[in-house]
Amino acid sequence: MLSPVVQMDHVTHRFGKQIVLDDISLDIPAGSVYGFLGPNGAGKTTTLRLVLGLLQKQNGSISLFGQELRTQRIAALRRTGSLVEQPSLYLHLTAKENLEIFRLSYQSDRKRIGEVLAITGLGDAGNKKVKAFSLGMKQRLAVAIALLHDPELLILDEPTNGLDPNGIIETRDLIKQLNIEQGKTILVSSHLLSEIEKMATDVAIIHKGKLLFQGALPGLQKARSGRSFIEIDVDDMDKAMRVLTGKFISRAVNGKINIGFESREQVALINTMLVQEGVKVSQLSVRHDDLENLFIQIISD
């Protein structure tokens, strides 16, 4: 197995007294599209800023390409392209001038400017001032800057934020293409599971600063199958809960009762018990978690 490109080990981070990252450990495998998933304010951007050295690490260790970031910052950033939060662009300059600024910093070949403009579909907009760009074009230019020095690792923080459906599809396709055709490792954060699901090979879920899940996407999908539950709609919720308490682990969700699914016999037994106690059952069904449900469930536990 290839060694991780990014490794975070027991990283905790505080803003004042507030803990924003709580003992986070991440291993991002080489060649993966690593989806970093969490609702707004979960700690995704803080994590990415730590990986890029934009925040000073307080606890734990962070390594990129097997080397400690603190001591090898320049070497690590030479191999990393990034887009953190909204695009960082000089609005008074043209797209080409923006790229030229970062080309000089990365010391990459001048021909890369044309190449990355073509990759991101901005070939015709090179001489246009960035202040005249739409948000989607700015986002693509920011990706072009991240690609300028042909990095091995791309860190993209919510790259589809604010894009129209077409832009979202294009960005997603670009990420997949960069991963498959050029073998780049891509760490991409999002608060949309549907987005991550369509492009990631590996997933981490973060909520309130804690890492709730980390692993390959199939692992997450496998976890889903073990999370089927019975959903029961009754006329008297309190009475039904009293009947089931002690026999099943049940909880009320949105006016319905949820119980972990074990077997078909269990479903029949629950129905019989409720009916015998005079509770009218209007609906009883076995539901399978999709990833979205699992995501909501994980973060509401």
Place this chain on the structure above:
Amino acid sequence: MKNSFLLNTRAEFLKTKGTAAPWLTLLAAAFLPAINALILINRPDIFVNKLHQDPWLILFYMTWKNGAGLILPVFVILINSVIVQVEYRNNTWKQVYASPRTYADIFFSKFVVVQAFLLFFIIVFTVFTILSGYFVNLFHSEYLFSSHPFRLRVMLVVISRVYAGILGVTAIQYGLSMRFKNFVVPLGIGISLLIAGLILSDWDKIVYYPYLYSLLLFFIGSPSQVGSLGLGLLLVNSVICLLLAASLGCWDIYKRKERG
């Protein structure tokens, strides 16, 4: 890499393209020569005699007196804000810090740009002063600018001293502009310190007050010199101030908990 600082400095220059920095420099440099030209045109009865002896040198001192004491420090305060605000306004600091650049490189490459604009200001200010002399002559031939030679050596000495005197303020204002996202803070601090310095100009410890060094260094050897001021002490103090303020500014971005 060896030339990475030069390349990054080039990038920093490119960032100022299309900003207010070149215009601010031109306007600030034109302000006093224009005002002085108007005064000379309007009051030849007073100034023809006054400038009779050595017109270029007297005009030069006339212009640089307010230049060194007020316009140059104000320009330095403003130009630092304009150049550093390019990053804050465009939200680009994070991309700069996420580039493979040392903190010293990030700090000093932009500082070189500030210095370049400062030198540009001084050159343009001097050129405009000379042009104002010829311009005045178009209206009043009694002024003897056309028939007198420039006192280039004296001018260069004075300009060099004024430049040396403003270096400390350049570094202080640059450090403040890098430190505070809100441009009003370095602007307010700078203007307040400058005004305080002008009020305290008779203070016996004024040689330890950087915001007045350019004015004090201008006065040394000038016709308006009052009392004895130590040229060496002022120059040393200015250089110490520059080194100290630049080191602190660089240390500040190195130790900062959050960048960009």
